[in-house]
Amino acid sequence: MAIPRAAQTQRRTRIQEEKExxxxxxxxxxxxxxxxxxxxIDQIAEVAGMSKPNLLYYFRTKDTMHRALIDRVLENWLEPLQAFDAEGDPEEEIRSYIRRKLEMARDFPRESRLFANEILQGAPHIEGVLEGPLKSLVDEKAGVIRAWIAAGKVRDCDPYHMIFSIxxxxxxxxxxxxxxxxxxxxGHDGVDRFEAAARFLETLFVSGLILGDKNA
Known part of the structure; x- marks a missing residue:
């Protein structure tokens, strides 16, 4: 994890934290x-309203700032998938996951674009995370979906591609x-577009995946 230069001092002040x-x-x-x-770095310093030397006191390189942001994005992005509960009702778990992912798209669009840009560049800063913690988490949740399939609760499908699709x-x-x-x-471009998207995607995935009386 990227550590700001100022964070390496013994006592971080409130001002240091605010500057970071x-x-x-x-x-x-x-x-x-x-x-x-x-x-x-010059562009970032200008947006921050700081001098370049002052900015470099806190973060020595552009890479350090970028990695600190990517670390935060990954932590937040993985949380909804971590909450995927093997003991829960598959329909409710899928609905909840879709809504939480859409809430993140609504509330954190810059973070999403930051992550997308990193992936489009070949993930040079996070390849180890993708092949390590992310893969392990997806493997675990794919196992949850397989268990639902074996129990006759979800249609037979490739759990990885189900996750990718969401x-x-x-x-x-x-x-x-x-x-x-x-x-x-x-008239249709307000925040209600996310609610409309949620309803459609819930219908799409629930109708396509959930087995039972509702989808018999």
Missing amino acids: ELILEAALEVFSQRGFHGST WSTTQHYADFDVQVKAVLGI
Whole structure:
């Protein structure tokens, strides 16, 4: 995990913590718009309203700022999948997962674009995370889905592609939000678009996957 330079001192002051947050907020704005390679420390310092030397006291490199943000994104992004409960009702678990992913697309669009840019660049900063903790978590939850299939609660399907499908359909509303709003048009481009998306995706996945009286 990336550690800010100031955090390595014995006593971090409230001002230091506030400065770090200010810098990371500025870095998130710049990285999400320009990508890692298109961003510079000068741009981040300008958005943060700080001098470059002052910024470099807290974060020595652009890479350190980027990794700190990626670490946060991964922690938040994995939380909904971690909450996928093997003991829960499959329909309710799938509905809940879809809604939580859409809430993240609604509330954290810059973080989503930051992550998408990292993946499009070949994940140079997080390849180990993708092949390690992320893969382990997805393997675990794929096992949960297989158990539901074996119990006759969910249709036979590839659990990995089920998870990928939920990722792609929900994150679309963050990464392609400009397109979504443009196509929906005036009057349909407010935050209610996320509720409409949630209802559609719940119907799509529940009707396609859940076995039982409702989908017999």
